[in-house]
Amino acid sequence: MTGRLRPGEVVLEGAPDPDGPRLRPIGRIRSPWGPGDCPRNIGRARETGRPARIDLDPAFAPALAGLQVGQPVILLYWMDRARRDLLVQAPRHVTEPRGTFALRSPNRPNTISQATVRITAIDPDSATIGIDAIDCFDNTPLLDIKPWLETVDLPPR
């Protein structure tokens, strides 16, 4: 995906198309959001009080065994409308352009975003999972669900 650049933005030039492993979406995130009204981050999404849902591909329902309502999980999802060629970006909320790896922008070489959310419901029969909030468009492809673990996911002291 290409498009207009803001002042100071730098693009990866002349790179071949991505030729690494292929992803397998495991379902879709069903959110209240589309272009134009999507909260800028998970904190803002939470403030709206609007929950969200995962529609898991039913083939993966057995992989939910052991997850609990109330548990925090990390979701990885594929931002399918984002750019993969931006090295330096100038989002509106930062004062000067910054490297992609110093930002949580969806625009990155692999457009994987992640959020730590709380499970509010699990229905293995319909393969749906309620979550407290999310900050992506409706129907965003889901890549993974991981249990959030204090021993792994907090920064080292």
Place this chain on the structure above:
Amino acid sequence: MTGRLRPGEVVLEGAPDPDGPRLRPIGRIRSPWGPGDCPRNIGRARETGRPARIDLDPAFAPALAGLQVGQPVILLYWMDRARRDLLVQAPRHVTEPRGTFALRSPNRPNTISQATVRITAIDPDSATIGIDAIDCFDNTPLLDIKPWLETVDLPPR
């Protein structure tokens, strides 16, 4: 990838090959570990006191602008020797088989692992980044570097 199953393990049967977007590795994680001596998780890796390094593809060096030594970052990396077909797993450290999405096992539909590490050095000229520890094999493909943010990466209250 296939192989022997442990009692209670369940495999995804008859699924087509992954046909989603292709990943673009951005570099390699250089670690002291190989098969046979790799710590089971980042906590154990940290206890060894052995640091690690990222060798970034130099094309992505501009994307480091704004990262700071001492900063915690999330690394996403591709566990290229793990299985993508396990729905229920029986790792040695759990008492009964558990769904893949309730585990941090590298075996999952998309074999993306993640760790929150601290940056110990940044050299934009050589496109290398020192990190305090890592729990993957030497030369594991790196997919992303994201700043760890308290407002995004802590579970909601």
